[in-house]
Amino acid sequence: MSEAQEPQAQSVGHQIAEEIREMIVDGRLGADDRLPGEQDLATRFGVSRPSVREALKRLAAQNLIRTRRGASGGNFVNRIGWQQAREQFEATATMLVVMGDIDPDALAEARLTLLSAIAPLAAERRLAEELTALRDEIDLQESKTSDEDFCASDVRFYRILVEAARNPLLSAQMASVIEAIQPLLNMIIYRARDRHTIAARHTKLLAALEARDAPAMIAILRDLNDYTVSLVREAQDAREARQTSKESG
Amino acid sequence: MSEAQEPQAQSVGHQIAEEIREMIVDGRLGADDRLPGEQDLATRFGVSRPSVREALKRLAAQNLIRTRRGASGGNFVNRIGWQQAREQFEATATMLVVMGDIDPDALAEARLTLLSAIAPLAAERRLAEELTALRDEIDLQESKTSDEDFCASDVRFYRILVEAARNPLLSAQMASVIEAIQPLLNMIIYRARDRHTIAARHTKLLAALEARDAPAMIAILRDLNDYTVSLVREAQDAREARQTSKESG
DNA sequence: GAGTTTTAAATTGTCAAACAAATCCCCCTC
DNA sequence: GAGGGGGATTTGTTTGACAATTTAAAACTC
Numbered sequence: 001m002s003e004a005q006e007p008q009a010q011s012v013g014h015q016i017a018e019e020i021r022e023m024i025v026d027g028r029l030g031a032d033d034r035l036p037g038e039q040d041l042a043t044r045f046g047v048s049r050p051s052v053r054e055a056l057k058r059l060a061a062q063n064l065i066r067t068r069r070g071a072s073g074g075n076f077v078n079r080i081g082w083q084q085a086r087e088q089f090e091a092t093a094t095m096l097v098v099m100g101d102i103d104p105d106a107l108a109e110a111r112l113t114l115l116s117a118i119a120p121l122a123a124e125r126r127l128a129e130e131l132t133a134l135r136d137e138i139d140l141q142e143s144k145t146s147d148e149d150f151c152a153s154d155v156r157f158y159r160i161l162v163e164a165a166r167n168p169l170l171s172a173q174m175a176s177v178i179e180a181i182q183p184l185l186n187m188i189i190y191r192a193r194d195r196h197t198i199a200a201r202h203t204k205l206l207a208a209l210e211a212r213d214a215p216a217m218i219a220i221l222r223d224l225n226d227y228t229v230s231l232v233r234e235a236q237d238a239r240e241a242r243q244t245s246k247e248s249g
Numbered sequence: 250m251s252e253a254q255e256p257q258a259q260s261v262g263h264q265i266a267e268e269i270r271e272m273i274v275d276g277r278l279g280a281d282d283r284l285p286g287e288q289d290l291a292t293r294f295g296v297s298r299p300s301v302r303e304a305l306k307r308l309a310a311q312n313l314i315r316t317r318r319g320a321s322g323g324n325f326v327n328r329i330g331w332q333q334a335r336e337q338f339e340a341t342a343t344m345l346v347v348m349g350d351i352d353p354d355a356l357a358e359a360r361l362t363l364l365s366a367i368a369p370l371a372a373e374r375r376l377a378e379e380l381t382a383l384r385d386e387i388d389l390q391e392s393k394t395s396d397e398d399f400c401a402s403d404v405r406f407y408r409i410l411v412e413a414a415r416n417p418l419l420s421a422q423m424a425s426v427i428e429a430i431q432p433l434l435n436m437i438i439y440r441a442r443d444r445h446t447i448a449a450r451h452t453k454l455l456a457a458l459e460a461r462d463a464p465a466m467i468a469i470l471r472d473l474n475d476y477t478v479s480l481v482r483e484a485q486d487a488r489e490a491r492q493t494s495k496e497s498g
Numbered sequence: 499g500a501g502t503t504t505t506a507a508a509t510t511g512t513c514a515a516a517c518a519a520a521t522c523c524c525c526c527t528c
Numbered sequence: 529g530a531g532g533g534g535g536a537t538t539t540g541t542t543t544g545a546c547a548a549t550t551t552a553a554a555a556c557t558c
Contacts, residue, residue: 011512014309017310025343048514050514054511058309060263067539068539070520071537071538073522074538085344092338095329099327114363173422262541286508286509287509288509297542300542317509317549319508319510320551320552321508
């Protein structure tokens with residue numbers, strides 16, 4: 001329907017990229033398959049080589065194909081892995097936070113919801129080495145570091161927690177949300193008291209994880225989320241106050 | 250680090266695209282800002298216009314910019330919205346399932362985990378119209394339709410459920426997982442008895458949602474997930490058996 | 499003078515042709 | 529037989545030109 005309304009609205013490059021993408025999705029092109037040469041594709045689609053190149057670059061930007069130069073080179077269908085998928089999830093989430101009208105409350109709620117969801121899995125599957133890694137992060141958080149380091153450690157803490165669930169898809173998605181929330185956390189000025197409070201909750205969370213007590217983990221996560229949200233709100237209020245005083249002054 | 254190892258490994262188009270992307274991420278370019286013209290960018294970066302065009306097409310493929318022709322046209326920074334984010338999540342997840350070595354069990358586990366996570370939110374926030382929409386889907390599932398229609402309805406059912414949680418980020422992520430799992434579901438040949446079983450569970454799920462009984466919803470979801478997984482496993486076994494007989498015959 | 503039509507300018511879209519760079523494969527030399 | 533060199537193939541990049549599209553100003557009509 002929409003195609004009929006705008007028959008040629010999309011550029012040739014876009015159309016060709018879409019066609020090749022469909023070929024990949026419905027199996028006509030499998031992983032590591034080699035696409036025809038650029039000149040081949042150009043004659044096949046009835047367009048010029050630069051147009052084909054645009055299409056290929058679009059696909060390359062989505063990590064759908066990789067390109068190698070030279071004889072027996074060409075464009076090959078990429079086998080997408082968890083790592084790449086996570087990167088793409090993160091890129092999307094980052095852009096969403098950076099540019100979109102994002103509601104911090106919704107973001108925090110999403111994080112809490114997802115963390116609560118994986119808590120049972122993590123409780124069941126956590127390894128001893130993850131416990132020590134988490135312990136190290138807590139130690140770092142209790143030391144006197146910069147706000148940025150503290151925040152980065154906080155992010156790492158939750159990433160380890162997520163990895164403990166041993167589900168790559170969940171890890172990839174959670175990582176994107178955790179990554180996305182970092183800019184918000186970076187706004188916060190952490191007072192010593194704040195850090196102590198957070199580190200203490202993390203310690204309790206770690207204990208609950210060690211005890212494989214998922215309900216306790218969820219309760220702590222909820223508590224911690226409320227606290228973080230209040231800090232973010234404080235920071236936002238402070239920022240707004242600064243801006244209004246700047247405008248009036 | 251990795252950049253030092255391969256200084257010029259990335260093409261010019263890739264590098265320029267990365268630079269512009271950074272400009273967007275760190276705020277030098279805001280939403281709806283207009284980029285310099287292609288010729289301008291070409292001279293500014295010291296490359297030819299086609300190279301710049303490749304970079305722009307890469308960005309366009311990621312929905313970071315939009316392009317308009319004509320006077321006062323040009324390339325503009327896109328404000329990314331929930332809709333577009335969801336599409337990108339879906340594209341990534343779909344590719345992951347289509348091409349990656351994905352473990353169906355992990356996928357099912359992710360879906361169950363996420364659905365369980367949003368169940369409390371959905372129970373709290375569901376609207377009357379969503380209940381009727383779900384009812385309609387169940388009716389459709391009990392009617393005699395093609396397997397594909399049944400499967401599509403199943404997907405729509407869960408999408409409505411996810412929307413009821415009223416958290417756009419969760420919706421976007423969940424939608425991607427639900428979308429990703431569809432190819433797996435499409436493998437299943439639904440017998441009349443299967444359909445009846447599934448529709449009955451859906452009815453129970455709907456009742457629990459109406460009663461705002463999240464724990465009941467989670468129990469039903471878990472049950473339903475086990476059933477679906479068993480069906481998928483059956484389908485896979487059948488497929489494998491077919492292939493081995495094909496090979497030997 | 500107001501409204502409409504025409505025209506011109508700016509910008510992206512597409513194409514063509516050529517050369518550069520990288521890579522592989524075959525062949526040739528030692 | 530082993531190793532290096534050259535040719536062939538393929539992508540990377542540039543130059544130049546023209547087409548298509550859109551805006552806005554200019555000219556024209558009423």
